[in-house]
Amino acid sequence: MRVVRGRRDTLAADRDASRRLLSIAADGGEPAVRVWTPHRQVAFGRRDACLERYDHAREAARGRGFSPLERDVGGRAVAYDGTTTLAFARAEPIADIRAGTTERYERATADLERALDTLGLEPTRGEPDDSFCPGTHSLSVVDASTGGRRRRKIVGIAQRVRRGAALVAGVVLVANREELAGVLEPVYDALGVPLEPASIGTIADAGGPADPAKVRTVIEDALVGDATAVSLEGVGDGDERCH
Known part of the structure; x- marks a missing residue:
């Protein structure tokens, strides 16, 4: 299992760091996990x-x-504030692009549920x-x-599949x-897509920690799971670097 930490100094370079997870899985046959604080942005879906x-x-x-x-993945627009909003991604090698989608979603959802429970919350699906x-x-x-x-949403999960690898990724507020x-x-209003602002939640407002570094560590541990051979790789700046 490869664990990638940190954030590159530009939006474009940081996106490349996440895309590389798929290459690690497809070309090297090694699962890869990344949990980080993306740059301040609104990431629109296709x-x-x-x-x-x-x-x-x-x-x-x-x-x-x-x-x-x-x-590259996901549906509608998501906002990252650049300091507290986390993204996560787990890539794994696959043999058949037509198989395993449901199982990968289930594993990721269960891992995020376990992480939120560790942080003192009681998450529900949906x-x-x-x-x-x-x-x-x-x-x-x-x-x-x-x-x-x-009830407010704090985690969204999406999936991307290519030949040789699948990436399950998402956002944690x-x-x-x-x-x-x-x-x-205003972004959703401009798109003409319904949004109830009161449906937006955060871990802190639900009674959990407001420290993104603490949350990042707990989510990373949950996504790595029981992997025994773990290698660490730092890709950029910040407190998330390999140490």
């Missing part, structure tokens, strides 16, 4: 890019200080109506700040809910 008002949505992101880009990046593989929690009255909602609401 379906977003097909919409008539996509350019307006990109401008809405830019106007709030978030760089817009189009990502998401509230009109959530950001709506999909069938999401985790939500009851938000402590609402007195237990509201750790803190800074107000700013994330503040950019996603």
